[in-house]
Amino acid sequence: MLMLTCKQASKLVSQSLDRPLSWSERLRLRFHLLICDACNHFNRQLRVLRNAVKRMMQHTEGDSTIQLSLEARDRISREINRSTESGYH
């Protein structure tokens, strides 16, 4: 069973991001990718996706216009005070 279908190949491409593939899985996947443009694109897409979500995360982290709302800040502050007061009894 050397020939993978695209469905099987795509599953392995995804799993290769989550676990080391076995030797035979790697061989069969590599063989499939040699002859299949669509799965090559898919493989590349998943790597682009992974980079993109990380970049998205960094954008959010680095965006100083994103701040706790005054409401949330007040609420958290009240909870902090309540928690510290009750701790002294």
Place this chain on the structure above:
Amino acid sequence: MNNINNWLNEHGDYLYRFALARLRDTHQAEDAVQETMLAAIKNNSFDGESSARTWLTGILKHKIIDLQRKQIREQPISDLIDLDASDTSMDDFFDSTGHWLDKPQTLEIPDNALEQKQFLKALSTCMDKLPAKLATIFSMRDIQEIDNENICKELDITTTNAWVMLYRARMGLRKCLEINWITG
């Protein structure tokens, strides 16, 4: 404990952004910051060796996972079980012989800053469209980079379930990006 309120002033926004980048929900991110502050009061083990920000971020990371775990566990268990019959879940993408119905296309992150912003916005929209539990596990794996073993432990699912959910999430996201970005 004035200290904690000072910490809220100094680090609150930073912690909020950190949480928002991972939870992608303003209310949940606020909750995570609140839980972090309350936990900081309760187990005041801050030793001053690391910065307060680093220490608080360490607590926050756990609070984020707590919220994600709750979110996944609140889902009906049957939703997770049907993932075992994963073969039918890919019928939208493959024909009965396992060939692509629509062949994946070239997809690149644009270099141009403005286009990149639009690309990331399209990605964000696509993540919002994903079923919540898939978005959560995808975030844990590909954004927070938690390893599979720990994801399974936290969410109480099997490795096979995790692989199938991640496969589904990625498949859905790349397809959505093709529609919203390449042709949009």
